[in-house]
Amino acid sequence: MPHIQVTTRDGEIRELDVAASGFLMEALRDANIDGVEAICGGCCSCATCHVYIDAAPAGTLPPVSSDEEMLLSGLVSTPGRSRLSCQIPVTAELDGLKLTIPPDS
Numbered sequence: 001m002p003h004i005q006v007t008t009r010d011g012e013i014r015e016l017d018v019a020a021s022g023f024l025m026e027a028l029r030d031a032n033i034d035g036v037e038a039i040c041g042g043c044c045s046c047a048t049c050h051v052y053i054d055a056a057p058a059g060t061l062p063p064v065s066s067d068e069e070m071l072l073s074g075l076v077s078t079p080g081r082s083r084l085s086c087q088i089p090v091t092a093e094l095d096g097l098k099l100t101i102p103p104d105s
């Protein structure tokens with residue numbers, strides 16, 4: 001069960017143990033993390049699951065797809081750090097991931 005550290009919009013540090021299945025957006029939504037609305041349900045069409053990746057175990061994040069890149073370009077995003085959490089599968093190897101919920105944009 002991977003352990004994930006989340007810095008919320010309020011600056012609170014949340015420590016989550018999440019199931020190694022599904023996608024990161026689902027784990028954040030299920031943990032009631034504020035700012036992860038995921039309006040499109042993970043179809044890569046809304047960008048309301050935007051996160052900043054602070055640290056990730058090497059080789060665990062999939063490459064940014066062209067659809068994801070297009071959505072990120074419409075946000076106040078941080079290149080190299082911004083990702084859509086619905087595009088990141090949760091695997092056991094994701095243990096140690098640290099992320100921050102961006103300010104509302």
Ligand code: FES
Binds near residue numbers: 038040041043084085
């Ligand atoms: S949930 Fe809509 S783009 Fe991720």
